[in-house]
Amino acid sequence: xxxxxFLPLVLPLSAWPVARLAETRLHPxxxxxxxxxVAVVMAVCSTLCLALLMVVGTAQLPGNPLPDxxxxxxVRAAVPHDEVAxxxxxxxxxxxxxxxxxxxxxxxxxxxxxxxxxxGVPGPTVAVLPDxxxxxxxxxxGRGRIVVTxxxxxGLAPAERRALFAHERAHLTARHHRHxxxxxxxxxxxxxxxxxxxxxxxxxxxxxxxxxARTVGDRRTVARAIGKAALLSPGTPVPTxxxxxxxxxxxxxxxxxxAPAPVVRSWPSAFTSVGLAAWGAAAGALVSAMSSxxxxxxxxxxxxxxxxL
Amino acid sequence: xxxxxxxxxxxxxGELEGQVLGALREADGPVTAAWVQxxxxxxxxxxxxxxxxxxxxxxxxxSRERHGRSFLWTPTADVARLAALRMRRLLDGExxxxxxxxxxxxxxxxxxxxxxxxLLDIPGADAGGTED
Numbered sequence: 533x534x535x536x537x538f539l540p541l542v543l544p545l546s547a548w549p550v551a552r553l554a555e556t557r558l559h560p561x562x563x564x565x566x567x568x569x570v571a572v573v574m575a576v577c578s579t580l581c582l583a584l585l586m587v588v589g590t591a592q593l594p595g596n597p598l599p600d601x602x603x604x605x606x607v608r609a610a611v612p613h614d615e616v617a618x619x620x621x622x623x624x625x626x627x628x629x630x631x632x633x634x635x636x637x638x639x640x641x642x643x644x645x646x647x648x649x650x651x652g653v654p655g656p657t658v659a660v661l662p663d664x665x666x667x668x669x670x671x672x673x674g675r676g677r678i679v680v681t682x683x684x685x686x687g688l689a690p691a692e693r694r695a696l697f698a699h700e701r702a703h704l705t706a707r708h709h710r711h712x713x714x715x716x717x718x719x720x721x722x723x724x725x726x727x728x729x730x731x732x733x734x735x736x737x738x739x740x741x742x743x744x745a746r747t748v749g750d751r752r753t754v755a756r757a758i759g760k761a762a763l764l765s766p767g768t769p770v771p772t773x774x775x776x777x778x779x780x781x782x783x784x785x786x787x788x789x790x791a792p793a794p795v796v797r798s799w800p801s802a803f804t805s806v807g808l809a810a811w812g813a814a815a816g817a818l819v820s821a822m823s824s825x826x827x828x829x830x831x832x833x834x835x836x837x838x839x840x841l
Numbered sequence: 842x843x844x845x846x847x848x849x850x851x852x853x854x855g856e857l858e859g860q861v862l863g864a865l866r867e868a869d870g871p872v873t874a875a876w877v878q879x880x881x882x883x884x885x886x887x888x889x890x891x892x893x894x895x896x897x898x899x900x901x902x903x904s905r906e907r908h909g910r911s912f913l914w915t916p917t918a919d920v921a922r923l924a925a926l927r928m929r930r931l932l933d934g935e936x937x938x939x940x941x942x943x944x945x946x947x948x949x950x951x952x953x954x955x956x957x958x959x960l961l962d963i964p965g966a967d968a969g970g971t972e973d
Contacts, residue, residue: 642931649927652859652920661925667932668945679928684945696945759961762946763954782946783956790960 537584537827538617539820540577544724546816547574551731553809559794560738561706566813567735568711571728573817575718577824582625584824584831589618601838631720639713643673650677657704658697660685666764668696670703678704687764692757695748699757702743708736734781741785742794755789758782857885861893862902862916862923871906871913900926 547570554563591602592615650671653659658678666684671677678700685693703709715732718725741758745751762782788794864880865872878890894914897903902918949957 645931646928648856649931650924651856652863653924654920659924660921661928662922663925663929665929681925699945756961758946759957762949762957780950780953782949783953783960786957786960 536823537581537831539823540574540581540827541722542724543816543820543823544574544578544722544728547571547725547813548727550809550813550816551727554813555731555735555738557809558735559796560735560742562796562810563735564708564711564732564739566810567728567732568714570813570817571715571718571725571732574728574820575721575725577820578722579625579628580824581827582621582628584827585617585621586625587831587835589621592618599839602835604838606834606838628721632717635713635716635720639716643671646671646679647673647677650679657701666761668700668761670700670708672704672707672709676704684761684764687760688757691748691750691753692760695744695754695757696761698744698747699740699754702740702747703736706739706743708740711736734784737781738785738788741789745789745793751789751793755786758789759786857889857893858897858923858927859920861890862897862918862920865903865914865916866919871908871915873908873911873913875911877914897923902926 547567550570551567554567558566587598587602590596591598646669650659653661657675658680661679661681663681664683665681666687667679667681668684669679671679678697680696680700684696688696711732715725715729719729741754744757745754748754759782860881861877864877867880868876874887874890874894877894878885878887881890894903894905894912898905900923902916902923903914904917905912905914907913
């Protein structure tokens with residue numbers, strides 16, 4: 533398998549320019565689906581290769597439960613720098629497993645706590661909370677709930693409120709939280725996938741913005757709703773990864789809504805920058821999948837022959 | 842609210858707080874903890890009801906007055922106010938909530954405010970507008 537086993541670990545780097553292009557050029561729906569799929573494929577491949585390296589690494593440890601034949605020189609020769617890579621893979625895989633488990637656990641805890649907090653609030657979907665802090669959330673789970681505070685509603689005109697609710701409904705009906713969770717888990721599995729997570733968080737919001745614009749029938753109203761909501765809460769000290777970007781996501785979303793609606797294309801031609809992004813992402817994911825499959829099969833065959841009987 | 846007896850043990854504090862406050866709000870005037878316990882169907886211990894009422898008092902959504910040897914409880918806020926308090930506590934406490942709750946807007950970094958005001962206050966020429 534040679535260097536192929538390392539390839540899926542670093543191939544997510546190829547997704548960085550792709551994420552940038554896709555989030556600005558592709559229709560947000562296409563971009564969200566594409567980037568999530570690419571992130572998941574790359575994360576699975578990267579973790580698989582980490583697991584393969586770990587098997588080789590564990591086989592060298594004294595007193596390990598694996599068959600003795602697995603520490604043969606032929607097996608070790610399958611992985612370049614096996615003594616370093618193999619051993620480094622053991623803690624790396626443990627870290628990945630722990631990080632993913634923690635993300636899943638937090639996800640469930642936050643969802644459960646939020647639903648419990650809203651228990652008893654009348655209304656099937658929308659929960660309007662009397663609070664001086666303006667915020668709005670789409671809470672997945674069950675039929676899903678939309679949480680809005682009176683402070684935010686008071687700051688918006690009726691049409692803008694409709695835009696806000698349409699935006700949150702779009703999150704719930706399109707089940708954006710699944711994309712977000714997948715992207716978060718992928719970023720935990722391989723830190724190189726973090727830009728993809730940031731991109732998915734952004735494109736999911738854009739997707740909901742576009743749905744809201746379609747429902748309300750006026751792009752400018754949605755843009756004003758987002759802008760006003762953001763201006764209502766200036767200087768909220770919530771350090772997010774998105775804050776590191778040069779121009780924050782909110783002005784970019786507003787600017788995108790003030791521009792004409794994005795065109796939905798089935799699959800762009802490879803000769804435009806959009807096409808380059810889409811095909812680049814697909815190719816990166818494919819190479820990643822192929823090299824990890826190659827490594828897995830090779831190692832399986834080697835270990836199969838190395839195992840007595 | 843669904844209230845299966847089998848699930849009574851598993852009910853979280855938040856849900857119970859909501860139910861106790863809801864029961865208080867259905868009362869005609871100040872009531873005792875025993876009244877609340879009876880109102881809730883009796884599958885809660887008296888001490889549990891008192892504990893929850895005390896917790897609600899700390900959150901400033903109920904008030905109490907001494908009446909003989911016990912307290913009479915009055916709601917000062919509604920269920921939505923209690924939910925808002927709990928939601929705020931959740932949002933303040935969870936740093937990783939972005940993974941679950943897609944926020945309508947994120948905090949504006951300095952500089953973005955000017956960009957945003959410029960985008961919205963200056964009408965964008967003729968393009969954009971209302972047509973899709």
